[in-house]
Amino acid sequence: MIRELSKVHPDRERGKVASAKILVIEDDAGMREVLTEILAQEGYQVKTASDGKVAISLCQHELFDVVLIDIKLPDMEGTKLLEVIKKLSPGAVKIMVTGHPSLESAVECLNLGADGYIVKPFKPVKFLEQIKQHLERRQRIKWAELLMKTGLSEYESRVYLALALEGCSEARKLSMSSGVPRTKTYAALKKLAQRGLVVQVPGEKQSFSITAPSGAFNALLQTWKKELSEQAASLVETERVISVLDSLHKSKQVSEPVKIKKEETWSIKGRSAIYRRISEMLSRAKNVVTVATTGEEFMYFYKRFNRLLDDLSGKGVQVKVQVPTASLGGNLVSELKVTYSVENVQVSLPVLFIDVDNSELLVSTLATQGAAVKSEEERGLFFEDSSARFFFSELLGLNKQN
Numbered sequence: 001m002i003r004e005l006s007k008v009h010p011d012r013e014r015g016k017v018a019s020a021k022i023l024v025i026e027d028d029a030g031m032r033e034v035l036t037e038i039l040a041q042e043g044y045q046v047k048t049a050s051d052g053k054v055a056i057s058l059c060q061h062e063l064f065d066v067v068l069i070d071i072k073l074p075d076m077e078g079t080k081l082l083e084v085i086k087k088l089s090p091g092a093v094k095i096m097v098t099g100h101p102s103l104e105s106a107v108e109c110l111n112l113g114a115d116g117y118i119v120k121p122f123k124p125v126k127f128l129e130q131i132k133q134h135l136e137r138r139q140r141i142k143w144a145e146l147l148m149k150t151g152l153s154e155y156e157s158r159v160y161l162a163l164a165l166e167g168c169s170e171a172r173k174l175s176m177s178s179g180v181p182r183t184k185t186y187a188a189l190k191k192l193a194q195r196g197l198v199v200q201v202p203g204e205k206q207s208f209s210i211t212a213p214s215g216a217f218n219a220l221l222q223t224w225k226k227e228l229s230e231q232a233a234s235l236v237e238t239e240r241v242i243s244v245l246d247s248l249h250k251s252k253q254v255s256e257p258v259k260i261k262k263e264e265t266w267s268i269k270g271r272s273a274i275y276r277r278i279s280e281m282l283s284r285a286k287n288v289v290t291v292a293t294t295g296e297e298f299m300y301f302y303k304r305f306n307r308l309l310d311d312l313s314g315k316g317v318q319v320k321v322q323v324p325t326a327s328l329g330g331n332l333v334s335e336l337k338v339t340y341s342v343e344n345v346q347v348s349l350p351v352l353f354i355d356v357d358n359s360e361l362l363v364s365t366l367a368t369q370g371a372a373v374k375s376e377e378e379r380g381l382f383f384e385d386s387s388a389r390f391f392f393s394e395l396l397g398l399n400k401q402n
Contacts (some may be wrong), residue, residue: 020065020135021045025055025081026097027074031120035068038124039131051086052076058086063139066131068118071098071105079112086113095136150220152192155180159188160197160210168201168209221317268380274364275304277382281356282308290320290355292398294347295327301352313339322398323347345398353392361389 006028014069022044026032029050036046044155047062049055052075059067067085071078095116096109106117115134118127140161147157155178163169164179169177175185189208197216201207210216282289282305287310293301298321302309313319322345325333336342347353354362364380383389392398 010115019043019045021047021062022066022068022131023055023058023064024048024068025052025073025078026068026070027051027072028070038128039160042128044131050074055081056084056088059085061186063136064089064092066093067094068095068097069114071096071109072100080139082112082114091138093131093138095130095134100158104107106220108206150217153188155184156188156191159185163198163208168207170206171208172206174208265384266382268362268364268382269378271378274362274378274380277362277380278305278354280358280365281354281362282312284360285312285317285358288318288320288355288380289323289357290353292345292347292353294350295324297350297352298323298328310339322353347398353398355389358389360384361392363392 024032024033024039024046026037027050032048032050036048039046047058047064049058052073055067055069058064067089069078069085073081078096082096085092085094093115094113096114097118097120098105099120101117101119109117116130118130124282140158143161144154144157148154152160158178158180159174162174165266166173166177171185171189172182174180174189175182178185180188189198193200193208195216196211197213198208198210201209202288256347263379289309291298291301291309309319309379319340320343321336321340322343324346325342325344327376329337333342350365352362352364354364361383362380363383365378
């Protein structure tokens with residue numbers, strides 16, 4: 001990572017460039033050695049890979065600032081490796097290297113997300129300059145993202161960075177160096193000036209300069225430090241509490257593990273969703289199914305689910321029907337009794353109650369076919385809760401058989 005954003009100068013002293021980590025993926029041993037020597041002399045940390053498999057392994061365990069990828073590798077195409085490295089090291093600068101250039105391969109590499117394209121043989125100075133430019137661009141993006149955390153917009157961050165690097169500049173030049181449209185540059189400068197981050201140079205109408213960053217951002221940094229300190233203290237205290245609770249938990253454990261029953265409740269909306277849940281419940285029935293409702297509601301329910309109920313009865317599942325039998329008519333009651341267990345119960349509310357194996361319960365406002373309630377407005381509740389079963393049985397009067 002570059003520690004300072006200075007303009008590229010061929011005569012700069014070595015050591016001014018930070019120790020960025022670079023991975024060289026090249027199958028030619030001689031070229032690997034040359035690239036390693038050139039980069040190491042500039043202060044970069046260099047690792048090499050002779051094929052795609054080794055490169056992938058390295059990227060899985062380390063983060064690199066730059067990855068140089070030869071397009072022709074012994075075990076895979078460089079373009080395929082590029083796609084893998086994009087996922088493993090999304091923040092790295094990815095530069096393709098080739099000795100057989102073509103417009104098609106260059107376009108393909110750039111479309112796949114490569115940041116650069118170098119043709120062998122190349123001049124070391126030009127090569128190093130391209131590496132440095134990519135690293136500086138990457139650093140600018142990272143710095144801009146950090147500045148945006150202070151409340152600056154993207155355009156404001158980019159203009160501020162460009163002005164900081166140039167020291168003093170006109171809005172027109174800032175627009176070019178920051179890549180921000182000129183009208184947006186003027187708007188950004190105005191906002192930056194309002195925050196005290198930028199001032200207009202006296203005597204020069206269109207020139208601007210930044211104020212001392214340490215003073216301009218001091219209040220914000222102090223607030224952040226305080227918040228982070230409080231969060232750190234809270235984290236330490238929370239860890240201490242968890243440790244104490246963990247000790248209590250271990251000391252209170254019984255010899256046999258306690259089995260806790262999972263009890264859940266779901267709200268269901270819409271006729272189709274209610275029908276689907278009823279079908280699922282009935283398909284899981286093993287022993288007993290209880291259906292309780294008013295006569296009119298039962299007729300509508302029975303018309304839709306009678307085949308499924310008959311199949312369950314044929315498999316030995318007891319189907320209990322609890323309804324006010326007088327509302328069904330003698331013939332239908334006699335027919336039902338042939339297959340099901342029918343109980344005469346005066347259900348006190350016009351709702352549908354379905355209990356499957358004393359483990360699943362559904363209570364629904366399922367409307368009759370002629371009801372004015374819209375299908376999407378119908379509601380249901382699904383329980384895995386014994387207390388809910390007792391409550392609704394009492395509420396509907398199901399425990400008062402006539």
